[in-house]
Amino acid sequence: MVGRKTQTGLVGRALQLNRLSRVLDAATGRMAGVALVGGDAGIGKTRIVRELSAIARERGFTVLVGQCAELGDAMPYLPLADALRSPEVASALESRPVLRRLLPGVDTGGPDALSGALAQQRLFGATLSLLGELADQAPIMMVFEDLHWADHSTRDLLVFLTRMLQRERVVLLGTYRTDDLHRRHPLRPVLAELQRLPLVVPVELPPLDDDAMASHLSTLGGGNAGLIGGVVGRAGGNPFFAEELFEAAASGDRLPATLADLLMARVEGLSDTAQQVLRVAAVAGRRVDHDVLRAAAGLADGPLEDALREIVSRGLLTVDQHIGYDFRHALLQEAVYDDLLPGERTRLHMTFAALLTASGGRAAELAHHYSAAHDVRGALITSLEAGRRAVGMGAPAEAHRHFDRALEVWEQVPDADTLTDTTRTRLILDSAAAAADSGDNHRAIAHLRRLRQLVTEPQLVAETNERLAWYQADGDDFHGMAEAAQAAVTAVDTGPETPVLARALATHARTLWIVDRIADAQEAATRALAVARRTGSIDAETAALVSLGIHSEALGDLDRAEELLSMAASKTSGSLSIHLRARFTHSRMQYERGDLEAAAKSAELGLQVARENGLMWSTFGTDLRFLRYLIYFADGDWDMAEKKAAMFGVRVGTPPEAILSSFALFVEVGRGHPVAADRLRWLEPFWGADDLVTYMTRGMAAELALWQGDPATALTHVDAVVAVQQSNDSGLIRISATGLAALADLPPGDPARARGTEFVERARYAATHGPTGLRNGLGPEGRGWAARAEAEWHRLNGTATPEIWEQALAAFAGGFPYEQARTRRRLAEVLLEQGDRARARTEWETAVAVADQLGATPLRHALDVLGRRARFTLRDPAEPVPASILDALTGREREVLAQVAAGRSNREIGERLFISQKTASVHVSNILAKLGATTRTQAAAIAHQEGVTAAD
Secondary structure (H helix, E strand, O other): OOOOOOOOOOOOOHHHHHHHHHHHHHHHOOOOEEEEEEEOOOOOHHHHHHHHHHHHHHOOOEEEEEEOOOOOOOOOOHHHHHHOOOHHHHHHHOOOHHHHOOOOOOOOOOOOOOOHHHHHHHHHHHHHHHHHHHHHHOOEEEEEEOHHHOOHHHHHHHHHHHHHOOOOOEEEEEEEEHHHOOOOOOHHHHHHHHOOOOOEEEEEOOOOOHHHHHHHHHOOOOOOHHHHHHHHHHHOOOHHHHHHHHHHHHOOOOOOOOHHHHHHHHHHOOOHHHHHHHHHHHHHOOEEEHHHHHHHHOOOHHHHHHHHHHHHHOOOEEEEOOOEEEEOOHHHHHHHHHOOOHHHHHHHHHHHHHHHHHOOOOHHHHHHHHHHOOOHHHHHHHHHHHHHHHHHHOOHHHHHHHHHHHHHHHOOOOOHHHHHOOOHHHHHHHHHHHHHHOOOHHHHHHHHHHHHOOOOOHHHHHHHHHHHHHHHHHOOOOOOHHHHHHHHHHHHOOOOOOHHHHHHHHHHHHHHHHOOOHHHHHHHHHHHHHHHHHHOOHHHHHHHHHHHHHHHHHOOOHHHHHHHHHHHHHOOOOOHHHHHHHHHHHHHHHHHOOOHHHHHHHHHHHHHHHHHOOOOOOHHHHHHHHHHHHHHHHHOOHHHHHHHHOOOOOOOOOHHHHHHHHHOHHHHHHHOOOHHHHHHHHHHHHOOOOHHHHHHHHHHHHHHHHHOOOHHHHHHHHHHHHOOOOOOOOHHHHHHHHHHHHHHHOOOOOHHHHHHHHHHHHHHHHHHEEOOEEOOOOOHHHHHHHHHHHHHHHHHHOOOOHHHHHHHHHHOOOOOHHHHHHHHHHHHHHHHHOOOHHHHHHHHHHHHHHHHHHOOHHHHHHHHHHHHHOOOOOOOOOOOOOOOHHHHOOHHHHHHHHHHHOOOOHHHHHHHHOOOHHHHHHHHHHHHHHHOOOOHHHHHHHHHHOOOOOOO
16 A cells, blocks of 8 residues: 655645735735635645645744534634634733633623623624734734634624724635535625625635646655556546545555545445544544543543554544544545444434533534434523523524524423423524524514414513514514504503513604604603613613603704713613613714714713723724714814724625715815725615615715816716605705705706706705704704805805805804815805905915815815915916916806807896896906906907807
């Protein structure tokens, strides 16, 4: 028999290895990267990863490796837990208990433990910060092997890291089998999503060509050209298959027809004891601990060690670093496992279940073995425990899977209630909660709708209906939502007051608000507050205070809203999600009132809570971060705003990411950064799919188009935003003002300019009508945009006066320096048109100073143009001296001059340009003064000399 050699270099994979090495190069230069290596089983994925790992270590990388396992998607975060066992991570784990809990033997509870979605968001944030901390010391390569077996939470983690990593020295590397990815495989959509991102480098390993395969086999030693040629012809370019064929052929064995037969032929060449040991190991999975294998095999140390030495010498098992053994290839483990007889397989799974139960094994692994052993009692107990542990680990998808498996066998276990210390109803509620936390609201709703038909006890009826209504509201499944919430209240309304009633009332108030039953919603929230206080339900009290605060704000009673939301934010709720929501809502309302200083303090307090609890990446943690960014922007601290915006990923793939990314456009468009165009390209797929993203991105795209001198494109974006907004949405005020600005910038005679009335009426309606009827008031920013819309309406019609623009300037007072500067630009234009150069220069200089302070390049450029026309500034010596006397005229004055040159009267000019006869007369007077002409005839002569003509 030919002895197996260890290959020291890759053959036929230079192209793929070079692509992967470039990802390492980029990470060294602080550009994070993700590589996804796919290929058929046995094609060499693990080998190329090992080669790349060796290269990475030579370059100073820390390499962390995690292995997914085929345990039916039951073990959450298994590859992450595997990677965290590396000694290089130990010190960084000390400050991250949420990650330490993933390690075997560590309790998932503790005083700071969370559950469900918040626990997952905390874990994701902790993993990101861990990689960032390690990468500050040395570049990191983290490997996820066999992603085709990855659990749901691991797939979500990979997507999260791929989107959040940007300038860190981190490489994520994943491998997967392409031949395992059937049409409905859960990894397929993840790969499709990731491979669209420029950060991701897909690497497909094709079969080796004949020359490369021959070279590969020759490195294994022995054999002759004829033998190698025969193997190459049969291997189909698969290195693992070729190696097995080569081994068998060199030993003179008959060559089986399939790879499975070939692998089993290798196994059958072992002694009986070694075969038995290998079969036992296959039931454990890809990896098995030595002590567990010894106990399961039932052998004394001597015979066991002899058998293992034989197996290892044949290259079927390898010794791993954790005092155990790995199958050399997953295909070998699968072949041995599949060859087991049904009874043998059941017995061995039961053996492992008993051993792991006695040694305190992980609940998910126990559930796998008990299920495979058809022990429904053990499967129920361990599945329930695995689900609870998954909840504590922040793996709600796996928790839902385990709870559902427990439900499947519940009826088969006579004493299930006593055995598990729970009820089937409670288990269904837990499963629904886990489904909702994992984002599967439809599954949660389906569970609860079935449960409604089963429960009769009032408290359970209330809890079931209240959760159903809540999930329907979260999932935009509004049909029957208010009815379910009402049913929850009715179920417990006649009995003593309880926290369940308080929560049912608070949820009912929320659903009534969504369906526009405003008075009923306020009544329900008021009662919820009273019941919550009497029953000591802090969560329901906070939720009711937030609802009442939002109601008061919508009704225009901002002082009452401030009082209510301040009380809500000061509560130390048992639910961090509710607490953070209160903090965010309070800060958001203060921002919209124009109290930027108070809003900043409130946002910082909320961020402190999020930071202390590891929830900066939670839903409201993220909301608070972009609100703090918005306050920086509005208050004129654009350097800090830009620093915050750098954390909002450009490469987005989900609506929440798109919303966060869209806010960065404020400072990027305002400063004229080229990245704004790239960000808009990534956000474009979400236009129309999410109303908020459409409003944010297309609104800012319209402003970008205006700065670029393209009002027609700006108008297209404005129309798209208007199409998805409610007529009473205050956001319509700003977008209507932007639309009016676009109309005013269109050339005279463009038929679209006639749409001005449509836009100004829309802004006026939104400014005076809210969701509850007549709007009682707007904050400073809303008032500023309403005044801006009116001023742009007058600019469009040529009727703008300094007083009109001064009203817009006054409305933005007390903050919003950028909007003040933009308004001053237009005010200076009108002052110039009326001949008040001194005041115009004052406004212009103030706007220039603000633009320079902010780094608002597009605004500064527009002010430069205005300044040159008005001769406020000295030209750059490098610029050519202007040859035209018309440089002193505004754009509108040039239009009027063209009409004068055509011999038209002031009345005719007004009709042509859609301005009043009086305004036309004022423009003509200003033109004569600027040109030094004493008559219209002289002005017309100058116009003809300069080539100014009027369109017919």
